[in-house]
Amino acid sequence: MSVSSLDISIKKTDKSRIGEIDPANIQFGKNYSDHMLIAYYENGKWGKPEIMPFHDLSFSPATTFLHYGQAIFEGVKAYKDPQGNPIIFRPYDNWKRMNRSAERMAMPDIPQDIFIDGMRELVNLDRDWVPSGADTSLYIRPFMLAVDEFIGVRPAEKFMFIIITSPAGPYYNKPVSIYVQDKYVRAFPGGIGFTKAAGNYGMSMYPTMQIKKMGYDQILWTDGFEHKYVQEIGTMNVFFVIGDTVITPDVTQDTILEGVTRESVLTLLREKGVKTEERPLSIDEIEEAFHAGKLKEAFGTGTAASIAPIRELTFHDDKMVLPDIEHWEITNWLKQELADIRYGRKKDTHNWVVAV
Numbered sequence: 001m002s003v004s005s006l007d008i009s010i011k012k013t014d015k016s017r018i019g020e021i022d023p024a025n026i027q028f029g030k031n032y033s034d035h036m037l038i039a040y041y042e043n044g045k046w047g048k049p050e051i052m053p054f055h056d057l058s059f060s061p062a063t064t065f066l067h068y069g070q071a072i073f074e075g076v077k078a079y080k081d082p083q084g085n086p087i088i089f090r091p092y093d094n095w096k097r098m099n100r101s102a103e104r105m106a107m108p109d110i111p112q113d114i115f116i117d118g119m120r121e122l123v124n125l126d127r128d129w130v131p132s133g134a135d136t137s138l139y140i141r142p143f144m145l146a147v148d149e150f151i152g153v154r155p156a157e158k159f160m161f162i163i164i165t166s167p168a169g170p171y172y173n174k175p176v177s178i179y180v181q182d183k184y185v186r187a188f189p190g191g192i193g194f195t196k197a198a199g200n201y202g203m204s205m206y207p208t209m210q211i212k213k214m215g216y217d218q219i220l221w222t223d224g225f226e227h228k229y230v231q232e233i234g235t236m237n238v239f240f241v242i243g244d245t246v247i248t249p250d251v252t253q254d255t256i257l258e259g260v261t262r263e264s265v266l267t268l269l270r271e272k273g274v275k276t277e278e279r280p281l282s283i284d285e286i287e288e289a290f291h292a293g294k295l296k297e298a299f300g301t302g303t304a305a306s307i308a309p310i311r312e313l314t315f316h317d318d319k320m321v322l323p324d325i326e327h328w329e330i331t332n333w334l335k336q337e338l339a340d341i342r343y344g345r346k347k348d349t350h351n352w353v354v355a356v
């Protein structure tokens with residue numbers, strides 16, 4: 001039965017691959033569900049979306065996105081509620097953010113019904129792929145590609161919007177160690193740091209490879225002018241608990257992704273009466289707080305990563321090792337609170353959860 005009024009054509013697979021999944025060992029990004037959604041944009045308008053069996057795509061070697069990176073994506077998650085039904089967490093916020101990315105990358109707006117109803121329909125069809133184990137979910141990856149067959153440099157005129165889904169376990173299965181980057185730069189004001197453009201991730205591969213060789217998990221990026229103010233971690237926004245205040249860098253400069261999990265965390269903290277600040281935060285202030293014993297907790301937030309505690313932070317030769325996370329009041333409370341809402345165990349007072 002269709003879950004929306006959008007006219008989506010559905011071609012079902014003859015043979016489900018769900019038997020290939022080991023529910024006890026679900027890793028992030030390794031397996032893809034039976035179906036995918038595709039919509040084409042041409043002559044200034046979107047065509048009818050189609051759901052079809054998951055399959056490889058083929059492109060002309062001259063296709064725009066292959067050369068010039070006119071490509072954007074989103075990350076959304078569906079969870080299984082206590083009744084066994086899939087629910088999607090804050091997809092409208094991802095839809096709005098995808099359109100902010102699209103505008104900056106000279107790509108067309110995606111209509112709400114294609115993004116939201118298309119996603120609901122796809123998740124409904126592949127509902128058996130939403131895992132039910134602790135810390136598991138169905139990761140939903142909407143993305144848009146510029147598909148003109150033309151290697152001149154100009155904004156494309158043809159686009160594909162695609163959604164694939166993937167059963168997911170935790171992105172990080174232990175607290176992360178972070179290297180504070182003071183050589184390479186992720187984003188400048190006026191750039192594309194606030195978007196989920198493919199290039200933001202492509203450019204991070206080389207610096208991330210370097211720090212992984214040194215034993216760190218992820219980079220904490222700093223501003224490009226002075227390498228002084230922290231921005232975000234490669235796959236997450238970042239929060240520091242200094243004294244009784246939870247501080248996260250503000251997103252006013254267009255250099256930092258406006259994370260949906262980031263916003264959820266700020267909302268939950270404010271409702272609980274915890275002091276929060278969104279403002280420029282320098283690495284000097286973090287170091288001073290650490291050495292004065294005031295840096296209590298630090299964590300990253302993101303759809304894939306959820307809430308990821310930071311075990312240590314290294315800036316130059318200053319290795320700041322945080323106390324054991326078992327005693328972190330705020331991070332542990334947030335993890336539980338957010339999980340209870342996402343898995344439908346707690347009343348959703350914010351209208352964050354969408355049934356399929």
Ligand code: COI
Binds near residue numbers: 236303304305
């Ligand atoms: C997400 O959290 O959804 C992301 O997009 C981060 C990463 C997996 C690229």
